[in-house]
Amino acid sequence: MESLDLWVMWVAIALVCAIAEMITAGFFIMCFSVGALVALPFSFFDVPAVWQWVIFAVASTVAVFLVRPFAVRYLRNKRTKETVSNADAILGKICTVSEAIPEKGYGRVKLGGDDWKAVSADGCALAEGERVRIVARESLIVTVEVAQ
Known part of the structure; x- marks a missing residue:
């Protein structure tokens, strides 16, 4: 797959992960959606596919360790410590x-x-x-x- 065609894959990964996150409640899978959205612009600048995957992995890891704790804390019920949704x-x-x-x-x-x-x-x-x-x-x- 050419690097310019990888944008379709990044959009698909972001959408699939976002939909999968709606089924779960841990805000873990959404971090991969964030990683795909960070890697997406690099596909337009002819960055080699291997580097796009590295960017995706790094961005997803950063999201898991930096973004997820804030999101989980925000979504938790203060009294019961359970994740509330909907x-x-x-x-x-x-x-x-x-x-x-x-x-x-x-x-x-x-x-x-x-x-x-x-x-x-x-x-x-x-x-x-x-x-x-x-x-x-x-x-x-x-x-x-x-x-x-």
Whole structure:
């Protein structure tokens, strides 16, 4: 493969690694995606393939040791030390009741730009505008309690 054609391979490696990282939660595979993106520009400057692979290896290693610790620390739940992602990241967040929650019924809460169907943790009614904390999530329904 000519060095000018290697750009396609670097893009493919970056995409495959980024997609694989979405399935895992350790921010390890993403470091190889970073390495591929660093090696990509060198393919346009007629750098020999062997040197592009060296650049990829060095950049991936640097990403594993320098970037990954910061990313993992940022993505960890401070209380449980678990990696939170997707919808589980809302647990413990303070939000506002946007549609009153009747006693043992459903209402809605607003968190950022998202609106969630909600139920009270203790079954009591919550008024619109009240500040609540999300304590659990089951599918698209969150359980809330009055924020302290």
